[in-house]
Amino acid sequence: MFTSFVRAWNRRGLLDAHYEWLFDTYEGNEVVVFDTETTGLDTKKDAVLSIGAVKVKGDKILTSQSFEIFLKPSKEISVESIKIHHIRPCDLENAVEPLDGVKKFLEFIGNRPLVGYYLEFDVAMMNRLIKPWIGITLPNKQIEISGLYFDKKIALIPQGNIDLRFDTILERLNIPRMGQHNALNDAIMTAMVYIKLNHVTKLH
Secondary structure, three states, X not given: OHHHHHHHHHHHOOOOHHHHHHHOOOOOOEEEEEEEEEOOOXXXXXXXXXXXXXXXXXXXEEEEEEEEEEEOOOOOOOHHHHHHHOOOHHHHOOOEOHHHHHHHHHHHHOOXXXXXXXXXXXXXXXXXXXXXXXXXXXXXXXXXXXXXXXXXHHOOOOOOOOOOOHHHHHHHOOOOOOOOOOHHHHHHHHHHHHHHHOOOOOOO
């Protein structure tokens, strides 16, 4: 009931009726797995540099329908953040304005559920771009990969400490690491984790 109240309250803030469909109940069998690369980890101050997303339908990753976009930064990219995401200023020469990127992102995800690893951060970063524009935060259902993994693992070791680092989850599920670290590759790896977790009842 509380979730319904929050959703209704969020909807009241919508400034553009064109996006009413974001609040429609999703009745399909697809989810969108997405990831962002940012200038840092401060959801109030840092900027989104790139967004990578891919649709999953049943047990299939629809790589032919992947989404990748680079956004013009609203602040200078620090050397420290470049070491993490490897996005240099020269890589953003053809980047789009953040608002244009967000519009394309919303058209891609539709009202499908969103999946991610520590998704709360990525959603918060997207909401910083979306709310000033159309007055709402993303209303899509959200599925957290680390939570799914925890639930499967805790069934085996109820009193144990569970390592929720992404590399550890990949290793435990025998999922190979893709070479280049970027938003799209991270989204595809997360999609593989999501599919595999949907096929196991508990983890060893």
